Amino acid sequence: MKEPNRWQFLKSVVLISGLLQTSALVANPNSEVYQFDIAAGSMTGALSEFSEVSKVDINYPANTVSEVKSRGLKGSYTTEQALQQLLKGSDLSYRITGDNIVTIERSQLAEGKDPTMMPPVQVIGQAVFDATNTGDADYGQPKIGTATKTDTPIFETPISVQVIPKAVLQDQKTTRLKDALENVSGVRAQTTLGLGNGFIVRGFRTGRVFRNGLSASGLSIGAATEFDTANLESVEVLKGPAAILFGRIDPGGLINLVTKKPRDESFYSLEQRFGSYEFYRTEWDATGAVAEDRSVSYRFTGSYQDNNSFRDFNLNDRMLIHPSLTWKPSDATSITVDVEGLYQEHRSDRGLFAIGDRPAPVPTSRSYIEPNDPLDKTSKVNLGFDLSHSFNDQWKLRNRFLATFNDSEDISIKPANAFTVASFLDPTTTNRIYQRNIFAQTVDAETYTSNLDLEGSFEFLGARHKTLSGLDFTRSTGTYWTRGNFIRPISGLGIDIYNPVYGIDPAYFESALATPFPAGINYSYFRDEWYGLYMQDQITLGDSVHILGGGRYDWAKTGRGRGASITSAEAVLPTTRDEGFSPRFGLLYQPWNWLGIYGNWTTSFGANNGVTDSGKSIDPEIGEQFEAGFKTEIFDRRLTATAAYYHLVKQNILTRDQNSADPNAVAPIGEARSQGIEIDISGRITSGLNIIGSYAYTDARITKDNRGLQGHDMNNVPEHSGSLWVKYDVNDNNVLNGWSFGLGLVAAGQRLGDDENTFVLPGYARLDAFTAYSYKLGNKRLIAQFNIRNLLDKAYYESTDPFQNAPPRVGIYPGAPLTAIGSIRLEF
Template sequence: MTQKQSDKRSEQGRLNRCGGPFAAILSTAVACFQGGTPSLAAEPPVTGTRQTYAIAPGPLASALNRFAEASGVQLVYDSALTRGLKTQGLSGTYGPREGLRKLLDGSGLSARPSGQGSYTIEKTARDDSSALGGEMLALDKVTVVDNAEADYDPTDPYDKTYTVSDTFPATKTDTPIMETPVSIQVVPRAVMEDQKTTRITDALENVSGVRPQSSLGATGGFIVRGFRNPLIYRNGLMSIPSGFRSEFDTANLQSVDVLKGPASVLFGRTEPGGLIHITTKRALDIPYYSLEQRFGSYDFYRTEWDATGPITDDKTLLYRFAGSYQNNESFRDFGSNDRIMVYPSITWRPTESTDFTLNIEGLDQDYQGDYGVPVIGKRPADIPIRRAFGDPNDPLDNISRVLLGTEINHRFNENWAIHNRFLANFGHGDETFLNPTPAFGNALNPATGILQRNVFFQRYDSEGYTTNLDLTGKFRIGPTQHEVLVGYDYFRSFTQYRTQGFYNTPNPALAINIFDPSPSYGIDKAVFDSAVLETEFANNRSVIKDEWHGVYFQDHITLWDKLHIMGGGRYDWIETGRGRGSSFSAADKNLPDTIRKDDGFSPRVGILYQPWQWLGVYGNWTTSLGANNAGISATGKPFDPQTGEQFEAGIKTALFDERLIATLAYYHITKDNLLTPDLTTADPDDRVAIGRQRSQGIELDVTGQITDHASVIASYAFTDARITKDNRTLNGVVRGYEGNRLTNVPEHAASLWIKYDVNGYEAPEGWSFGVGGVLAGQREGDVENSLQLPGYVRMDAFAAYRLKVGPTRVTTQFNIRNLLDKRYYESTDPDINVSPRLGVYPGAPLTAVGSVRVEF
């Protein structure tokens, strides 16, 4: 069990004080006879959160009663199971699941979630029945549901709630969201399953202030609070060391989290807009198997699988194997995708206090690079969005990645623990495509529609290693409760990057008319083969080095259970460089001359006041530090590191019995030393720092359960992101971009997704319906603000039916994306492969997906 999974979720319920099944059956029968709702106790529900317990060692039955009274959870068990058993007691602050695990330690019993706010106590080595007074009773027939509580449980594969009360990236500890003075949003697994998302790009549409930033039609990064972010963190560690394009399939993901604002204090190299973090599935100690088949528009076929459970009878060795295979065409001409992802994981628990997890993730994707449509005037060209300007003979492109991760957790006692994580990343990219040429110039004649092209090839191979060591602890000094974190992390990566072909010199024989492209299709394969053997400039090979290590600390102080003060800081040592040459050996030789060493301190302070349990008012100040290793100047020298600073204030609420969490935030962020292509040189890798950018705005995020039937995830963002200082010059003249809006950032954006479960979200059978939409206002396509992408509203919907066939659950579902078949454009290329005027990526038209899922 990871630190993130340390249970701290709110629990509410009624207590079955008798502890036996007879009371449950009798009270249910009486309630049904009277026409009322079944109740297992006379007392009203008790609203609970993480509790501090002081239960002395002694009889287990008495301890369970005391635990239930304090926590408000409902316990269902056969009293014969606890007869004669003792417990070592419970001392400290726990959530219900962790507290029960501690109480039952050594008893041969375990607690199994059996409904909202209820747990069934049963033998760890499970019997088919238990004896009570000579009568055999099947506990599995007892169903207890408390409608006052709903909270996301990552250890329950059947959990369909949208409510999430805690998240790892905010503090790296088990502090609840409502007590954390930062803005953080979580997209749980249930949302991804309802929306049938296959990439994190689609999942992040549910979070305010986050926009996709595609490159070559694939995931190249995201924009968070106005700033581009190519980095993705996975289980606490950086997962894309080079920042190059990559994909993340959702089949093995448990959640996607976005920590808003600078997160350098805990994670080191991050962008000031925010941190995107994915949490993968963990091995469970209960058997679970799932197989799903999807099929849809554009010859879309996708198979997902998930299997987990114990390997040994004592459940000290667990496994999980998840993955997916997807094959589809595209609404774009010549577009296709063939992707497989496999994810085996194993967890070993040698003792109650120690666990070790090993996971491997392999992804291989063949696809067709696509730079979108060009711009005429100030808008995307008025041509069919299916029309692409590649070629049917263009070789397929490839992205592949292998991740090897480990995690060790050891708990010294109830309050202190140590955590170590390690991740090795091996990435590869190989792409050949017809490039608009010159890629950063006037490749298109808007009057004639003639687009000049040539063949271009790029390849990268990267390896990265990152690890950390965290010590977490809880203690009390006088009236103050402290939750502390002290840690160290280290990151090192090397990337080889090679380009071939032509990006600046057009081949007249490859020119194409964007209004009538058919006559230009069918380029001889030999043209591609010969082009990738030639190069247009001398320094076409690069070696990129990136090395970071830092120490950090954090203290979360609570006074009177209402005032939460968080303070911390981090000191980084950075070494970056990029050597270039006509060969990799020459680039290696030139690397030492480009090495730049930096260091810096990144603080974070925040305060949150809860006048009531359901309301919190907070504010924070934090900074960020990021190396500019992605580019070098025309003189071959690296740049000063990027720095960011944020001020934020907001309100958090937990409504409907703490099942719906909402965050309203105002922020102001500045970022210095941002890099952009140097248009004064012929080398596309040359960069220049434009000075300072500023982003400020208001964000609202709402996630959770309104009732047992209605679930919602929604967002709104007002973002004012601009260039406030520009140092670039061309021919001795200042470019004067001050005041221009940042690219691909809408001033107004929103999303809404509402689901209605006819029989309740926990019901194993019944209909579910959902409808939602994504809104984005007009966006600037480049820093010159010379082109605009029109605003749009996209509607989505789904319907599903769940039924049980014996012990098996079967779910059939039908999703429609872009229900109204609206034309819209997602983004421009971020000056990586082509000028923004030559690369605008359209969104998909109406797309339908059907699925059948079997779980047992």
């Protein structure tokens, strides 16, 4: 096992990061803070008022800001922060070069500098972070890099894209990715062993999660990779097939995590949380410039969490550390290097089970594992690199690299005969005795992925073009080792489901884990290699027509070998080679500047890393989607909404072969179709009112199948689902200023628990709430907050196992009852 060595490595990273933080504190700059009170209106007037207050002369071409609107500015800011807030949401940007020189320009100029640009002027002082500034606390989402790998605003992208900003993560006190994604339409969590990050997007499950545009999940074997939210800037969801830019991805959509990057202004925060089920969590964030010229900056984020669970005998002990360093040798070049380490100890949750067509009538807190079940372990290390270089205002090159190392080991008491879906209840005891056995699995996986993108902007025949061409490469290898006869019940391990008595002899573990199973093939070796070339062109005609077109060609090699050892498994590794082309086309028309009507057609190509029971490889998965909808930006572009209709088909879907005694055998369902309507809304309505909400109508069915499941609903997909979270900051009442209040609702209709449609998970509605008080201490800010999740203490079920570690009927995962979290956060 490699965990101890990597844990030592993570400790070393903490020490190095501490030294970086110390050096940055020494170099902490200071600057004067100004009080602004600029009303919303024209950008020309706003910049004029800014100049009067800050005593800085602002210069720009006469036609640059003549028709641009400003949202206004109120509060205490440094000069740079004030510029950021004034220009936020517009197509204007500023640059500070040399000895604190600032210029204002359009951020998407197709050509070089405007010859009418007046000479730049010097800005007096340096920018520092003012913790009393809450300007980045709204729920707006003007741009996203995932959809096009460019800085195109969401509003001009003919694709359905949603962003969960860090303000939402902070207000909801989200620590796990599955809870964050409840804010997005058509996205459902589907975990395994009570952890991991599997999701259903537009009806189709994906086990891959991307990190800063590169795959961070590796091979989907054993227990899935864990993620923590402490180092996240935002979570992006790209709906529909995304193969053109990202290669192997399920057609439902792509989930991308954007991590926090170093900033050249100083900011520090420390937060302590405490709550139900002995929950304790510490989060920290520190960033700033290391060098006086601000060419080198650092960031060190992380968290430590220790908690029990509402589920008996379950617990979690997790640490995340994430240091990063950015070097800007010039205005044109930026290099960022980061290391992310996560180590977790926990007990796997085997969930509950179905009796008849409903979940068993037992308390959702009840668990059928044991209090002396050995702790399970998972560790992850990400090594990231991001280089960008601008040759000029039109052309930019970017290279990214990510190495991911995932290790996990879990030993759990599980229902007997689980993989064959035979009865796990002893019929001789009136179906009261839950028959169990012991199973262990160990995973060691490595993934290396990289891409090289060239982005350019130019005008041709009166149209503005933004082109992207690139190549990427992914290579994953992994070993998988199983022990314990997971088919045969172990005598003496039976337990009464209605009156359980715990406490088994530890000798059961020793005996079970001494048995390699399946005998002779309990070691597996996986290899997955992927190469892709892609091109994309974004064409703008006038100011109202946006055309997106492109394509990608992939070459893939996948294989899995099995044997009595890792060496023998690798020696018999078969290789399946696939290749294919994936096009994408989209069009968005703006009849008015606040409304965009769009449509797109796209396909996806995926290689199946699996074989049938007979050893035959399976054809690649193919996805195709048609989508149409509209987008709108209202309230001075502070609020964004998207409504979409889509029709999505996926062929050659892998599923567990239930006719095989081999738990690793797979078979293709054949074809499935998902169609529906999705609505998402996010942003700021007034200076104090923020909202994020979603609704999805999803009709997901199996249309072709080799086992007679045509017409069945796809598992864990409700026909109707939605969410709403509203936050109000009091800033116009002398008595209540500083207070914030929030209320949230998450709802889902009933869902079929498996593809066979043998049982139903009932619908539910969960109510959440929070209140917070922010107190200013000079340029510091202290926030006390109290959150309640499941305010009405409703019993509900989130999902079933995707047949990764158990059949759905014996892997039903309930949601948590009323849970309270208190927190204190200091920002300075």
